[in-house]
Amino acid sequence: PQVIRREDYTAPAFLIDKVELVFDLDRDVTNVKSRLFIIANPVRGTGAGNEVSFDGEDMKLVSIAIDDRKLGVDEYSVDKTGLTFTAPGETFVVDIETQVSPVTNTRLEGLYVSQSAFCTQCEAEGFRRITYFPDRPDVMATFTVTINADKATCPVLLSNGNLAKSGDLDGNRHFAVWEDPFPKPSYLFALVAGDLACVEDSFKTVSGRDVALRIFVEHGNEDRCDYAMDSLKRSMKWDEEVYGLEYDLDLFNIVAVSDFNMGAMENKSLNIFNAKYILAKPDTATDMDYELIESIVAHEYFHNWSGNRVTCRDWFQLSLKEGLTVFRDQEFSADQRSRPVQRIKDVAQLRARQFPEDGGPLAHPVRPDSYMEINNFYTATVYEKGAELIRMMHTLLGADGYRKGIDLYFDRHDGQAVTCDDFAKAMEDANDVDLTQLKRWYSQAGTPSLSWKGDYDADAKQFRLTVSQKTAPTPGQPDKFALHMPIAIGLLGKDGKELVSRTVQLTENEQEFVFDNINETPVVSFNRGFSAPVNIATQQPHDELVFLMGNDSDAFNRWESAQKYATALMLAAIEEFEKNDGDADGALGDVTDFITAMRATLQNDDLDKAFRADALVLPGEEFLSEQRKPANPEAIHQVRNALRKQIGTMLKAEFADTYHQNVSNAAFTPDAQSAGQRALRATALGYLVASGDAQFADLAAAQYRNANNMTDRMAALAVLNHLDHPGRAEALADFEERFGKDTVVMDKWFGLQAMSSRDDTLARVKDLMSHPSFTMRNPNKVRSLIGAFAMANPRHFHAADGSGYEFYTDRLIELDDINPQVAARLCAPLGKWAKYDDDRAAKMKAALDRVLAKPEISRDLYEIASKSRA
Numbered sequence: 001p002q003v004i005r006r007e008d009y010t011a012p013a014f015l016i017d018k019v020e021l022v023f024d025l026d027r028d029v030t031n032v033k034s035r036l037f038i039i040a041n042p043v044r045g046t047g048a049g050n051e052v053s054f055d056g057e058d059m060k061l062v063s064i065a066i067d068d069r070k071l072g073v074d075e076y077s078v079d080k081t082g083l084t085f086t087a088p089g090e091t092f093v094v095d096i097e098t099q100v101s102p103v104t105n106t107r108l109e110g111l112y113v114s115q116s117a118f119c120t121q122c123e124a125e126g127f128r129r130i131t132y133f134p135d136r137p138d139v140m141a142t143f144t145v146t147i148n149a150d151k152a153t154c155p156v157l158l159s160n161g162n163l164a165k166s167g168d169l170d171g172n173r174h175f176a177v178w179e180d181p182f183p184k185p186s187y188l189f190a191l192v193a194g195d196l197a198c199v200e201d202s203f204k205t206v207s208g209r210d211v212a213l214r215i216f217v218e219h220g221n222e223d224r225c226d227y228a229m230d231s232l233k234r235s236m237k238w239d240e241e242v243y244g245l246e247y248d249l250d251l252f253n254i255v256a257v258s259d260f261n262m263g264a265m266e267n268k269s270l271n272i273f274n275a276k277y278i279l280a281k282p283d284t285a286t287d288m289d290y291e292l293i294e295s296i297v298a299h300e301y302f303h304n305w306s307g308n309r310v311t312c313r314d315w316f317q318l319s320l321k322e323g324l325t326v327f328r329d330q331e332f333s334a335d336q337r338s339r340p341v342q343r344i345k346d347v348a349q350l351r352a353r354q355f356p357e358d359g360g361p362l363a364h365p366v367r368p369d370s371y372m373e374i375n376n377f378y379t380a381t382v383y384e385k386g387a388e389l390i391r392m393m394h395t396l397l398g399a400d401g402y403r404k405g406i407d408l409y410f411d412r413h414d415g416q417a418v419t420c421d422d423f424a425k426a427m428e429d430a431n432d433v434d435l436t437q438l439k440r441w442y443s444q445a446g447t448p449s450l451s452w453k454g455d456y457d458a459d460a461k462q463f464r465l466t467v468s469q470k471t472a473p474t475p476g477q478p479d480k481f482a483l484h485m486p487i488a489i490g491l492l493g494k495d496g497k498e499l500v501s502r503t504v505q506l507t508e509n510e511q512e513f514v515f516d517n518i519n520e521t522p523v524v525s526f527n528r529g530f531s532a533p534v535n536i537a538t539q540q541p542h543d544e545l546v547f548l549m550g551n552d553s554d555a556f557n558r559w560e561s562a563q564k565y566a567t568a569l570m571l572a573a574i575e576e577f578e579k580n581d582g583d584a585d586g587a588l589g590d591v592t593d594f595i596t597a598m599r600a601t602l603q604n605d606d607l608d609k610a611f612r613a614d615a616l617v618l619p620g621e622e623f624l625s626e627q628r629k630p631a632n633p634e635a636i637h638q639v640r641n642a643l644r645k646q647i648g649t650m651l652k653a654e655f656a657d658t659y660h661q662n663v664s665n666a667a668f669t670p671d672a673q674s675a676g677q678r679a680l681r682a683t684a685l686g687y688l689v690a691s692g693d694a695q696f697a698d699l700a701a702a703q704y705r706n707a708n709n710m711t712d713r714m715a716a717l718a719v720l721n722h723l724d725h726p727g728r729a730e731a732l733a734d735f736e737e738r739f740g741k742d743t744v745v746m747d748k749w750f751g752l753q754a755m756s757s758r759d760d761t762l763a764r765v766k767d768l769m770s771h772p773s774f775t776m777r778n779p780n781k782v783r784s785l786i787g788a789f790a791m792a793n794p795r796h797f798h799a800a801d802g803s804g805y806e807f808y809t810d811r812l813i814e815l816d817d818i819n820p821q822v823a824a825r826l827c828a829p830l831g832k833w834a835k836y837d838d839d840r841a842a843k844m845k846a847a848l849d850r851v852l853a854k855p856e857i858s859r860d861l862y863e864i865a866s867k868s869r870a
């Protein structure tokens with residue numbers, strides 16, 4: 001496949017002023033007429049001739065006409081990637097008629113059918129599967145869309161913008177005309193048609209305009225939209241208050257569909273969502289589902305400005321909209337919930353997903369330099385690391401300076417398609433600063449590793465902190481530059497009081513920072529709030545970590561200290577386990593000090609419950625395997641379980657108290673505080689069961705039976721899931737009976753079984769593939785059964801006999817013919833072979849070779865598999 005390079009960007013030769021589309025919807029053959037008002041780009045590159053070339057894939061071209069004259073076959077050329085013809089002048093009108101087949105579209109890009117509704121997904125390059133068009137984000141046009149469809153099966157007809165007209169047609173059909181006054185790129189086009197239920201509300205904007213808010217769902221789900229609607233209204237308000245950004249149309253629609261490649265899509269005024277991120281009621285959704293709904297609804301809404309009003313010039317600039325919008329949704333959630341708990345979650349996620357990506361064969365900069373398939377670059381790096389970059393700008397400029405930069409950015413670029421450099425320039429100009437070095441975060445891949453050393457001079461009452469940074473080479477980038485990063489530092493006295501709190505600017509490879517008037521040797525709280533997204537190589541002594549766990553005024557670093565302590569203990573034990581050949585308890589040795597510190601956290605009623613729940617969770621197996629080379633999945637699993645067992649045993653009485661004190665008989669509410677209470681109780685249950693004392697498995701089974709909400713039900717099932725207890729089979733059977741008809745809820749049931757550490761897991765996963773609710777055509781199903789197995793069950797995925805890899809590879813190959821985008825996403829776990837022992841590495845490489853040998857492999861899967869194999 002062809003490699004597309006950032007440096008090759010050229011402006012489009014022709015622009016489109018206005019697009020008029022007419023859809024004649026039919027499941028088998030949909031006819032699309034497109035009328036394009038074209039003008040030559042006044043700033044077109046020199047040498048741009050009069051050849052017009054449009055993107056287009058997998059369609060039938062019916063006809064093309066220029067200025068109302070139909071072209072003969074020798075006047076244009078059409079191939080697998082597009083359509084080319086000669087421009088008759090500077091301005092002209094083109095009519096194109098195409099046919100597409102929604103019902104056979106299993107890639108879920110372009111126009112497809114989900115359940116019985118028609119819907120579209122055009123980002124990044126799906127519009128070219130609907131009609132021939134310059135399918136690139138720097139071509140922005142106004143769209144008028146006419147939808148003709150069967151009245152009975154498609155009573156609801158939606159597109160972007162405002163409804164201009166609607167009415168009946170012959171043959172039991174009807175039509176609707178939608179006009180979007182805001183020029184937009186093709187990737188923001190959307191169409192939905194089907195028999196959907198609608199939940200309606202409204203929002204009064206700051207300037208007093210009433211906006212109608214509608215959520216469309218399948219019939220029967222009307223009672224599951226409240227939280228999404230509430231989240232939408234809170235997002236609209238937050239964006240007005242924090243960013244000064246008001247909604248710009250009188251209507252905002254959300255549609256929830258069952259078949260969707262990712263979480264959701266920000267199409268102008270017609271957001272389309274994976275139903276999983278809209279539908280919730282207490283007995284079907286967990287607290288985590290509610291949290292995700294809130295943040296994704298906000299994220300897509302925020303794109304109305306950061307993405308739609310100001311969009312990307314080309315796809316290399318993807319983080320311009322995604323990094324910024326993730327930062328915006330993270331801050332929204334922090335304001336709606338607990339700020340430190342939100343930061344902990346965001347960092348844990350960054351470390352679990354982005355750091356491994358940045359340290360592996362798929363490492364790429366936040367602003368990539370090349371790609372084969374752009375869909376492969378909707379990554380944790382572009383999104384989450386991109387958000388960290390914006391967060392660092394926020395830290396450097398302060399809230400007011402950041403806001404000045406944002407105001408200038410939207411002012412200057414409203415209605416344009418721009419670059420990451422344009423964003424940084426607005427920040428610079430508004431604040432009169434130079435961000436040249438900070439901008440290296442856009443171009444340099446890899447996670448920096450920081451070391452530090454403190455030196456106290458009692459005579460001078462000075463504390464000197466020497467900090468150094470280093471970034472390991474990544475594919476295509478052997479040499480790394482020093483990055484600019486803000487490091488928030490706290491110095492604590494022996495009594496736990498804060499002596500200093502300051503943010504220093506690290507710009508050199510090695511740099512010294514001096515703190516004056518320090519009267520005692522301080523304990524250092526380094527990189528507070530994770531002010532820079534880096535690894536810290538320096539190991540602090542265990543007693544300092546315990547001290548920070550109990551005293552740091554920065555809640556993030558309290559959590560971080562516990563994570564570091566637990567990590568150090570487990571890594572040492574893993575090494576020991578490998579030597580002593582399998583005695584995990586012996587390998588751990590005496591962990592009383594650590595557990596005593598955990599007890600203090602558990603019993604500290606000044607800390608909020610959600611925080612305590614997080615602080616008591618040990619770093620995960622995936623995180624630990626990132627720290628080991630080679631990673632031994634069995635050793636990691638055994639050691640982590642052994643430590644959990646010891647904690648559960650030593651703190652049995654305390655956890656039992658916590659469990660019983662946090663029962664709530666009140667009706668379920670999804671607010672952060674109630675959720676925190678449930679989370680702490682679930683953590684307690686997990687440790688009680690981990691202690692191995694059989695009565696607690698019974699307790700979990702009872703919790704499952706008596707639960708009056710999905711959060712408590714899933715918490716019980718999640719611990720039973722790994723046991724041989726009869727309560728497990730009973731609960732799983734009950735779950736299936738209760739929710740068997742509910743596709744969104746059944747994903748949890750599939751996922752649990754794929755994640756079980758029980759020995760029969762792979763056999764069970766294979767069986768579940770023929771379960772009536774499972775289908776390889778539905779991305780949620782694939783992710784919950786197949787994806788979870790590889791990404792959340794390291795022990796079985798990496799089974800020494802290679803059975804996990806073999807099963808998984810078969811699925812990737814099968815899936816590639818159905819949905820290449822999802823297949824490519826699932827391929828990444830096989831790419832981590834370099835982290836494993838020779839035997840596993842060989843098997844993983846062989847698996848990648850088998851993927852690469854697939855006849856007619858997609859560009860998507862080829863890119864990931866070939867880069868991973870290298």
Ligand code: B3K
Pocket residue numbers: 123124262264265266299300303322375378
């Ligand atoms: N912009 C979409 C993602 C599109 C992914 C295309 N493969 C969702 C989001 O980030 O809001």
Ligand code: ZN
Pocket residue numbers: 299303321322325
């Ligand atoms: Zn986004």
